[in-house]
Amino acid sequence: MTDSKETAPAFVPHDSPPAPKIYRETDLIEPLAAYVAKVAQDAISHHGRFTVAISGGSLPSQLRGLLAPGIRDTIDWSRWHVFLADERLVPLDHEDSNYRLLREQLISHIPDLDSRTYPIEASLVDNPEEAADAYIETMRRVFAAKESVKFPVFDLILLGMGPDGHTCSLFPGHKLLQRRSTWVASLTDSPKPPPQRITLTLPVINHAHHVAFVCAGGSKRDALRAILGQKTPEEQEAVKDNLLPAARVQPAHGYLVWFLDEAAAAALDDLEPIVTPTQYKL
Numbered sequence: 370m371t372d373s374k375e376t377a378p379a380f381v382p383h384d385s386p387p388a389p390k391i392y393r394e395t396d397l398i399e400p401l402a403a404y405v406a407k408v409a410q411d412a413i414s415h416h417g418r419f420t421v422a423i424s425g426g427s428l429p430s431q432l433r434g435l436l437a438p439g440i441r442d443t444i445d446w447s448r449w450h451v452f453l454a455d456e457r458l459v460p461l462d463h464e465d466s467n468y469r470l471l472r473e474q475l476i477s478h479i480p481d482l483d484s485r486t487y488p489i490e491a492s493l494v495d496n497p498e499e500a501a502d503a504y505i506e507t508m509r510r511v512f513a514a515k516e517s518v519k520f521p522v523f524d525l526i527l528l529g530m531g532p533d534g535h536t537c538s539l540f541p542g543h544k545l546l547q548r549r550s551t552w553v554a555s556l557t558d559s560p561k562p563p564p565q566r567i568t569l570t571l572p573v574i575n576h577a578h579h580v581a582f583v584c585a586g587g588s589k590r591d592a593l594r595a596i597l598g599q600k601t602p603e604e605q606e607a608v609k610d611n612l613l614p615a616a617r618v619q620p621a622h623g624y625l626v627w628f629l630d631e632a633a634a635a636a637l638d639d640l641e642p643i644v645t646p647t648q649y650k651l
């Protein structure tokens with residue numbers, strides 16, 4: 370079903386956040402690029418810059434539509450500030466590095482964007498806690514946050530989700546899901562390798578103006594149904610027990626959207642009209 374009245378991304382906080390919007394796309398690349406470009410443009414018009422945090426996995430490559438000439442040239446890249454939503458603690462040129470991936474797929478194609486992209490401190494990859502603290506300091510510099518400012522407010526956080534419902538490096542049942550005040554946390558027991566990582570915490574994610582999940586493929590079927598469908602009592606318990614971290618992503622005053630390809634959206638087909646995926650329109 371096509372939604373012809375797409376609302377423009379906004380930066381005015383909501384008192385009560387709207388229900389998540391679910392976009393179903395045959396190919397995610399173009400609509401995702403159009404969406405990110407629009408959120409960026411609106412952020413820059415509203416407050417002069419665009420702060421974005423981006424996860425790893427397949428996400429950096431799904432952002433390649435931003436480099437298509439018709440989109441790339443419309444973006445004011447000089448106002449972008451790019452963070453890693455989570456990062457594996459490996460050298461920056463390591464094949465597992467999310468920064469390396471993002472740099473190769475996007476950052477290195479845009480002149481000077483590297484100077485406004487914030488990788489982890491390379492010398493701290495063997496010191497997870499210090500790496501997390503150093504990343505908080507980096508964020509504080511960019512967000513100019515005084516000690517009294519509780520959380521940074523990203524314009525956009527782009528996330529993937531694993532088949533187990535993990536997002537960022539927040540894994541089912543992990544104690545990091547309880548963090549209430551830390552901006553960035555470290556872990557040394559990630560079930561998805563490599564085990565040592567840092568990650569934005571749930572309160573930071575839930576303070577963002579916009580959060581978008583990008584999910585492709587059928588492997589996430591069960592998690593998608595549990596999160597976006599009407600929940601069975603068991604699924605409601607699982608959310609309470611932190612077994613589906615992605616279900617805990619609920620921006621308090623912002624917008625949440627899901628970009629699903631056909632294979633992922635098919636998991637929701639028999640849930641209509643509870644869940645009606647639409648197409649993204651500018």
Ligand SMILES: O=C(O)[C@H](O)[C@@H](O)[C@H](O)[C@H](O)COP(=O)(O)O
Nearest residue numbers: 424425426427529530531536537
């Ligand atoms: O560093 C990581 O491993 C990621 O940030 C992780 O949270 C990822 O986003 C999901 O596992 C989905 O990955 P895919 O998009 O590749 O399925």
